Amino acid sequence: MEILCTRPGCSHPQNNFSDLDDPSKLKTVQQKYCTSCGMPLILAGRYIPSKLLGKGGFGAAFLAKDRFTPTVRLCVVKQFQPEGNLNTQALAIAQELFEREAVILEDLGSKHPQIPQLYAFFPLVVSNQITKEEEQFFYLVQELIDGEDLETELKRKGIFKESEVIEVLHEILLVLQFIHDNNCIHRDIKPSNIMRDKKGRLYLLDFGAVKQVAASAGNPQKRSTGIYSMGFAPPEQMQGSAVYPATDLYALATTCLNLLTGKSPEELYDSYNNCWNWKTQVTNISDGLADILDRLLLPIPSDRYQSASEVLQALHSSQSQGVSSSSKTSIQTSQNSPIPSPSPPPQPTPSPSSSPISPSLKKSFSSVDLLIYSGFTGFEGAILILGLKNFLAAPGIIIGCMIIGGLIYLQFRRFLDKKDLLIIGTFTVLLLIVFLFFGTLGFESVSFLLISGLVAGAGLIAVTSLFKLIYQLLSSIF
Structure with missing residues (x-):
C-alpha cells in the first residue's frame, strides 16, 4: 500500500508498505513513518493519505482512507500549513479561518445533504529531523464528494446552456438559503467551490472563509477580512467592508456569468465605464434570467436581492412566464374540475406579451x-x-x-x-x-x-x- 507523506517540502513523500495490503495488518498496525523525513504517516492513528488532491495558500488536501471503517471509506484530509513567512497576526487569522471551517462543517454539514460532513479535526505536533524544532500541523477530515467541480467541468465540456446555469443557480440558492438562515455567509462562491457528484447532485465546498454573523442585525459594523476570490467578490468585500447575504448572491451571479460565457469575471467587466458587459458574450438567453443576474450584480448591496428566497421566487416567476396561456388554462381546469368534459380543438395562441391582449385583437389582419x-x-x-x-x-x-x-x-x-x-x-x-x-x-x-x-x-x-x-x-x- 502506498502512503503519502503530508510534511510540506518532503523530498520523497511516496512510501510503500506491502504489509498493509493485508486487511488485518491494515487495521492493527500502530503507526508508519516516512522513510525520508520521519513524519508520522497514519494521521490520528486512523487516516491514511494516498494522493495529493491540491494545494492552496493555507495548506494542502489529500485523498485518504479511513482504516477504522468497515469499507475503508475514502475521505478528504485538509492540512493547514500556510506558505510563506506570515507574521504572527496573519498566521493567527489563517489558523482561525481553518478552525472555523471545521466548526461550520460540524454544525451545517450534518444538517444539509449538499454540504460535506466533518469527520474529524485534530492537531499534530512532530519534530523536524533537520532543525530539531517542533512543528505543529492541523488536520481537518471531511466527506469525499466523488465528482468534478464546475471549474473543471467548464474546461472539459465548454460553456453551459441556460437551462444548465438555471439548475446550478437554483440548487446553490437552496444551499445558500440554508446557510444564511443559520446566520452564516460563505464569502467564497465560485465554480471551483461547487462540486457535482457522479449522480449529478451539486455540493457547496470550502467553508474556510465563512463568516458567522449575529442573528439580530448581521453585525454591519464588523468589517470583513481580506479573504475573497478576485473577480467573483463584490465591491464591499474587496474593500474590507461589512458582508451580507447579498454578498454571496453577487458571487453566485458572477459564477453564472463564468459558466455562461467561459470567460473570467475580469474579462466581462468594463472597468473604463465601471459596468458589466456580459450580454454581448451570450446568445439566446431569456430576458427573465438576464434581469435576475443584472440585479444580483448591482454594486450597492441594498439594491440587490436581499435573500436567496427572493431570487428563487424571481427565478420561478421568470420561468412561469414562459408557459403559454393555453397550458395554464388546461392546468387550472384539470385541477378545478372533478369531472372531465369534452374540450374543443386547440386554438392557436398568441406569443406571450408583457401586457394583456384583448380577445378582439388576438386575430391579425391578413x-x-x-x-x-x-x-x-x-x-x-x-x-x-x-x-x-x-x-x-x-x-x-x-x-x-x-x-x-x-x-x-x-x-x-x-x-x-x-x-x-x-x-x-x-x-x-x-x-x-x-x-x-x-x-x-x-x-x-x-x-x-x-x-x-x-x-x-x-x-x-x-x-x-x-x-x-x-x-x-x-x-x-x-
Whole structure:
C-alpha cells in the first residue's frame, strides 16, 4: 500500500508498505513513518493519505482512507500549513479561518445533504529531523464528494446552456438559503467551490472563509477580512467592508456569468465605464434570467436581492412566464374540475406579451382582409358622403364622415367580419333601389352613387396596396 507523506517540502513523500495490503495488518498496525523525513504517516492513528488532491495558500488536501471503517471509506484530509513567512497576526487569522471551517462543517454539514460532513479535526505536533524544532500541523477530515467541480467541468465540456446555469443557480440558492438562515455567509462562491457528484447532485465546498454573523442585525459594523476570490467578490468585500447575504448572491451571479460565457469575471467587466458587459458574450438567453443576474450584480448591496428566497421566487416567476396561456388554462381546469368534459380543438395562441391582449385583437389582419376592408370603406364612404350631401348639404358631409369613422373603428376592433360587410353593403344598395323606386332619387343619381362608390372602393384598394408594398420594402431594408 502506498502512503503519502503530508510534511510540506518532503523530498520523497511516496512510501510503500506491502504489509498493509493485508486487511488485518491494515487495521492493527500502530503507526508508519516516512522513510525520508520521519513524519508520522497514519494521521490520528486512523487516516491514511494516498494522493495529493491540491494545494492552496493555507495548506494542502489529500485523498485518504479511513482504516477504522468497515469499507475503508475514502475521505478528504485538509492540512493547514500556510506558505510563506506570515507574521504572527496573519498566521493567527489563517489558523482561525481553518478552525472555523471545521466548526461550520460540524454544525451545517450534518444538517444539509449538499454540504460535506466533518469527520474529524485534530492537531499534530512532530519534530523536524533537520532543525530539531517542533512543528505543529492541523488536520481537518471531511466527506469525499466523488465528482468534478464546475471549474473543471467548464474546461472539459465548454460553456453551459441556460437551462444548465438555471439548475446550478437554483440548487446553490437552496444551499445558500440554508446557510444564511443559520446566520452564516460563505464569502467564497465560485465554480471551483461547487462540486457535482457522479449522480449529478451539486455540493457547496470550502467553508474556510465563512463568516458567522449575529442573528439580530448581521453585525454591519464588523468589517470583513481580506479573504475573497478576485473577480467573483463584490465591491464591499474587496474593500474590507461589512458582508451580507447579498454578498454571496453577487458571487453566485458572477459564477453564472463564468459558466455562461467561459470567460473570467475580469474579462466581462468594463472597468473604463465601471459596468458589466456580459450580454454581448451570450446568445439566446431569456430576458427573465438576464434581469435576475443584472440585479444580483448591482454594486450597492441594498439594491440587490436581499435573500436567496427572493431570487428563487424571481427565478420561478421568470420561468412561469414562459408557459403559454393555453397550458395554464388546461392546468387550472384539470385541477378545478372533478369531472372531465369534452374540450374543443386547440386554438392557436398568441406569443406571450408583457401586457394583456384583448380577445378582439388576438386575430391579425391578413392582406386579403385589409383589401376587402379598404374597398368596403371606400364604397360606403363615397355613397354616404355624396348621398347625404343631396339631402343635408354641408351637415350631411359631416354626418357621413362620422359614420365612416365609426365603420373604420368597428372594423379595427373586429366587431365586423366579412359577412357583416356583405350585409351592410347589400343594405346600402337596396336602400338606393328603394330611393329610385319611390322617386326620391333619379336613375342617374343612383347610378352615379353606385359608380362613385365602386370607383372610390377600387381607388382605396389601390392606395392601400401601394402603401403595403412600400411598408414591406422598408421593412426588408431596415
